[in-house]
Amino acid sequence: MTTFDTDVVVIGAGPVGLTLANLLGVRGHRATVLEARHELIDYPRGVGLDDESIRTLHTAGLWERVRPFTVPHHVVRLVNGTGRVLATNNPRTQEFGHPRKHGFVQPLVDKELAAGLDRFPGTALRFRHRVVGLEDRGDHVAVTAERHDAAGEPAGTVTVTARYAVGCEGGSSFTRKWMGVEFEGKSPSTRWVVVDVADDPIGTPSVYLGADPRRPYVSIGLPQGIRRWEFMLHDDEPTALCDDPAFMRSLLERHVPDPSALRVINQRTFTHHGRVASGFRKGRVFLAGDAAHLMPVWLGQGWNSGIRDATNLAWKLSAVLAGDADDALLDTYTEERRKHASDMIDVNMAAGTVMKMGRFGGAVRDAAASALNLVPKWKSYFTELRFKPMPRYASGVVVDQATLRPGRAGAGFKRRGALAPFTDSCGELSPVGMQFIQPRVTTADAADALLDDVTGDWWTLATWGTNPTAFLTEADLALVRRHRIRLVSFMPETQRTWAETEFAGSPAPVTVVGDTTGALKDWFDVRACGLVVLRPDHFVAAASLTRQASQVLAALRTAASLTTAPVGEPALEGATA
Template sequence: MSEKTIDHTAEVLIVGAGPVGLTLANLLGGYGVSVVLVEARTELIDYPRGVGMDDESFRTIQTMGLVDTVSQHTVPHHIMRLVNGRGQVLVTNDPATDEFGWPRKHGFVQPLVDRELLAGLDRFDAVTVRMGTELIDLTEQPDGVVARVRSGEAETEIRTRYVVGCEGGRSFTRSHLGAEFEGLSPSTRWVVVDIENDPLGTPNVYLGADPRRPYVSIGLPHGIRRFEFMLFDDEPTDLVDDEAFMASLLRPHLPNPHGLEVIGQRVFTHHGRIASTFRRGRILIAGDAAHLMPVWLGQGWNSGIRDATNLAWKLTSVLRGLCDDTLLDTYDAERRDHAKAMIDLNMIAGSVMTARGAKARVRDLAARAVTRVPSLRDWLTDMRFKPMPRYRRGVVVDQGDLLPGTCEDTVRNRFFAQVDAPNKVSPVGVQFIQPRVSTVTADDVLLDDVSGPWWSVVAWGNDPRRLFDDRELRVLDRLGVHLLAVFPESQFEWAQREYAGSSTTIVSDTRGRLKSWFDDRAVGVVFLRPDRFIAATCLAQQAPQTVTALLSAMSATDAVRTDTGRTRTGSTDVPVTIGGSR
């Protein structure tokens, strides 16, 4: 080691300061994990990139406590219209739901949001960012990984427990894993142009399925207009440097295609690929390093944020001795299927968008027929065609038989309550709703701001502390679980008096949305993971058995399962400092 020095140690090394690496670093920093984030570039990427943020991703922004700084670069309720070559609207995508606490779609300017994510890391003493630092080698050891990095001419080594590669499609980390990158890369190239001082000045989003030349026109925050145009096979990429050619692309869309204030212009080729594995030992990959997808439905950025949200709490749980290393296997098991489903959907959307000739005429006829059927029209408008993440394997417990590690879509009937429940679809493995609620100390706030960014148990009409014995409560305490009891607003003051001596947080369901959720299902208790997905649900009397099954599903250590060992979480071993929508 005479020519190299070990200049840093960290629990997690993150490679790549794109949105996924920055999100993962913010979440881990909030959990008190020591992180080194390295980025080969000397500055963040500032050219045109992602423009669509889902409500799920905005919920993660909320968990990071960055809503105020990020929201200034967003436009909520981004309405998208698919139009044909004659300007006829084929499909309007205008979801009105806010089940996760935020509008379903936001337009955003990625370089500006990335800067806010980077600035957010200044809050954490345990997070170090090293720009202009390239990963060049990884050496795996029994108790960690030694990463060799280069900054300028100097090479140094970083010792770490885990490495997460978030460095994009050409990921060194994925290559080190030996993972195959399976899928397709359509030959179509698109030129993307971002223009300041929006020459249209409207908030519209149009996907132009024009057989003459497919295009995209998007109104973005801060008076920015994005245009995207497909390039044909006989058009060389360097043609976009010709001002006359670019003016010819813009002329059908603008009163004057000249003298525009262009922020950035690049040519992209769409890809649809997924890595054969997201993990090997202490090395993992996320975001574009793990999967690439065409941009049609704006899911590349959002899928990467889902990866980071899934992985952050699992790494923290292993590093704090709450769970065995096998918990990290569930990251691949949970995220791969949904990422693949999103790739497939985007590939289909691309084929619809770029159809020509007879295919385009069939598409237009089919779209008009579909929009005449209210149920199908609503299915498109509300984005129900987009597969929501549903984890059927991993940190889940089947509601019917309490089997750990897997869950069925439909609840098998065991009790009359399950037979009588209107909704027979199991809620396990999907995100829990986030309505506005009130507590003794907070009025009209989002539920996540009450439950906090770690594990929680939510019970309807019961103090969950009364559902467990002392040993079970000690187990939940070691895991850092926050207990919540939800009551209708009419019972709120009574519940405060009745449970005055309890450490449970009493929640007032001021808008009745939690009651509607519980009323529709044979569920009295919900076990919520830190990523807001439902790990388990049960009737009140089943709560103790459900804890046992959940401990198995999450690979909890013996120290957590028993009364031996010090693994207490909360404000000590897992200093959860992030969270809150403001």
């Protein structure tokens, strides 16, 4: 077998590239991160961290390191020019194991992501390496970088070989240009100036989106006493005006007494972008994060969308590198991630439109908001963040619940197909393609544990109230062993001890999980399934009746391009599962 310098070359040491390298590392694979800068970016950029990203950081073993630089339950209020609250976004659900929204200080979090790479002997972070060449050689890639010394002077070039390369180097991505894909979307001409100050002079802990017709603004309370303001620049105001202290004082004096006394730690201007690459893969080269899509800042989803990319791509690369899946699995990355990124851009663009309305439009908006707040159902649409499109993978590594066909999954079944005669559940929406919940649970070895700590970071086949091995053939059990699929039985806590004894002699180990909060029972109670297969990223790959376990595993094998090669041997290039 040919030996390469590393398994994956990651281009760019931003949060997406660093997270991807950490996720590869915890699954036993090597990564080399090449960064053009001489150090990590040290000024704040992203300020919002959501529960999905925290779940990923937990998988990477980094959440406890990152947690001190966050504040949970970051409330967002949309206010008009008089300060009247039009809508409040304050989701209190913790269905994925953590509060829905956090504020955070990005440079400090990025530093922990970089430090996390030190855990893996085969992983390296190389600063002062600007990538200037990419070559796909069929069975591997060669990435060429210009090196610079500590003084910034050229110090020759280096070429790194790897099985795959991932471009995570931002909106001006060299990788994307090398791939030759379109970068579709809009870049509105609206410019904003952002100001971060230490020793927060206001002290309120959350976020205000100021939909002020005179000048839209944002005011954000962040961890460690940081306050951020963002102000929209009018078309007739040159960017250079932001260098004028008097102009900056005029922006701030409506929000804080004595702006000249502020301790400014960062001031920059930027333009909102809403763009997405037409494809995220070309051969052995991929895009992730801002290299793949640029997200307007309104809903704080730029950082989080990139982490979703890393989460999705990392387990698929890991599966192929380990010989668990054929290379065709990697085609599902674009299929799954591009649409959600595009949908998120659209929602952010719409939010920006609401923010920037003039006097007449603003008056109409304010009146509409007042009416919406009178209807609890409409009000909760904003309060609980329901307008944010949750990732749902309708194609890719999914199995349709009604037909059990691999590769595509309908959102509902309405008693259609083979499932119709057998179900009396009240649920007609399929959970396939959605992220599974993460309550706290109990096992024989752990009390009050997060579910991900019990199921792990690879495949899980779980049933409610039964022994999953009861429905598996010898061939199914061989597949379970080959692909390290953890078998789990969710039980009411009152039955856990009985099940642990009853299932002790099963033909394969079964982890019995006590549903101490009732959340798992509630989940199954409104869904027409008693069995689920969870992917390594905690999304539901398949859901069915328990008796359909063999059919589900057969379909999953196709959807995920799972190989039958012996453990430790890579799948043959182009081989079928």
